[in-house]
Amino acid sequence: MSVPPCRFSISESDAPLELLPQDISAWRQGNCSTEYVHRLDSGVPGPELVIQALTHGNEICGANTLIWLLEHGVMPVKGALTLIFANVAAYQTFDPQRPFASRCLDEDMNRLWQTESLLRPDSRESHRAVELLPYIENADSLLDLHSTTYAVAPMLIYPDNLRNREFADSMQYPFPHLLYDLGSYHTGMLISEHERHSDAGVSLVAECGQHFAAATSAQALATALHFIALHGMLDADVEIPDWGYAPDKSAGHYRIDRVLQAQTERFRFAEPVSGFERFSRGELIATDDQELIAAPFDNCALIMPARVPVEGEEVVTLAEYIDRN
CATH class of the missing domain: 3.40.630.10 (Zn peptidases)
Incomplete structure (x- = not known):
């Protein structure tokens, strides 16, 4: 089996480099x-x-x-x-x-x-x-x-x-x-x-x-x-710290429905997205050259949209928001 290369954007990251890899x-x-x-x-x-x-x-x-x-x-x-x-x-x-x-x-x-x-x-x-x-x-x-x-x-x-x-x-x-x-x-x-x-x-x-x-x-x-x-396996003397992040309105249960791939190099989201944006059935999510991609169901959440869409690669996961935690 021929393995496709690991693909990534070569541009600089917009993520803050607060921590760098340690020597392990x-x-x-x-x-x-x-x-x-x-x-x-x-x-x-x-x-x-x-x-x-x-x-x-x-x-x-x-x-x-x-x-x-x-x-x-x-x-x-x-x-x-x-x-x-x-x-x-x-x-x-x-x-x-x-x-x-x-x-x-x-x-x-x-x-x-x-x-x-x-x-x-x-x-x-x-x-x-x-x-x-x-x-x-x-x-x-x-x-x-x-x-x-x-x-x-x-x-x-x-x-x-x-x-x-x-x-x-x-x-x-x-x-x-x-x-x-x-x-x-x-x-x-x-x-x-x-x-x-x-x-x-x-x-x-x-x-x-x-x-x-x-x-x-x-x-x-x-x-x-x-x-x-x-699992009942942590020593009582080990203190569990607070979560690193504060909860927000995205909390809840979601059921993954499908993964979308970019069919062309012209894939574009209809609006700037970062994740967990929700769309109603029929609302425009993205365009892929001449194709219009609409939400296939209500409460359709975008999960982990690609930072830089690449033709032939996955660009976002669609999931149905079910309920609050």
């Missing part, structure tokens, strides 16, 4: 057979948790969270907690003049978790995924930490089933929840692969805020500690 070489040699993987075993029976960072190399909030957990010696009180720095090779290419370019090397590491890529890896990301797959398959619950291009509200994303929704609601997470049907939304996502192997735990993506913002790393840490605590 001290964490290269973990206590597993795989580099940049650390398994913290309590020695007491309990769940197997995995927290993954750097699925995308420029999303540094997750790496900062894992560094904090390791430097502060956070150990689960039962079960085991595995911490994974995923696409380290991409992370190490960071250039402050082109900060989005370190997202990946060859392909998006959050689109390759499916049989064809994992059985016949042909990119640096897919080879790394094969190394990490045993930890993903062995996990009862998985948290994958991400950040976003625009300064939109943090959000949780998860397959729509009772255990994921009940767990996410129990986090008292006062930000958007995005629900999707397994198999109908980015089948190569890490949490979808985990969900196929788990029948008791939970599979969550946390989008923690804008790339490189200090508040985003604070949000990621709070999310990770809530995740550990709700």
Whole structure:
């Protein structure tokens, strides 16, 4: 299989570079057979948790969270907690003049978790995924930490089933929840692969805020500690900090409907958007050369619109706003 190149805008970022990537070489040699993987075993029976960072190399909030957990010696009180720095090779290419370019090397590491890529890896990301797959398959619950291009509200994303929704609601997470049907939304996502192997735990993506913002790393840490605590695995002496961001009117449950791709280089949104704008059925969302793209249903929210639309690439996810948290 030929792997398309990892594509990104080469223009300077409009995201504030409040935090830059840290040197994580001290964490290269973990206590597993795989580099940049650390398994913290309590020695007491309990769940197997995995927290993954750097699925995308420029999303540094997750790496900062894992560094904090390791430097502060956070150990689960039962079960085991595995911490994974995923696409380290991409992370190490960071250039402050082109900060989005370190997202990946060859392909998006959050689109390759499916049989064809994992059985016949042909990119640096897919080879790394094969190394990490045993930890993903062995996990009862998985948290994958991400950040976003625009300064939109943090959000949780998860397959729509009772255990994921009940767990996410129990986090008292006062930000958007995005629900999707397994198999109908980015089948190569890490949490979808985990969900196929788990029948008791939970599979969550946390989008923690804008790339490189200090508040985003604070949000990621709070999310990770809530995740550990709700599994009954956090020592009572570990204080969970406040969320990095204040909730806003975008909070609620949304059901993902579809992903739009730019069919031409002339794709343009009808108005400036950053995310969670809502449209009524029939309202104009965008144009793609001569095509008019209208909202296909009421309460149609735009999720993670592309910063720079690229022909043939996804430009926005459409989701139906369901209810408040």
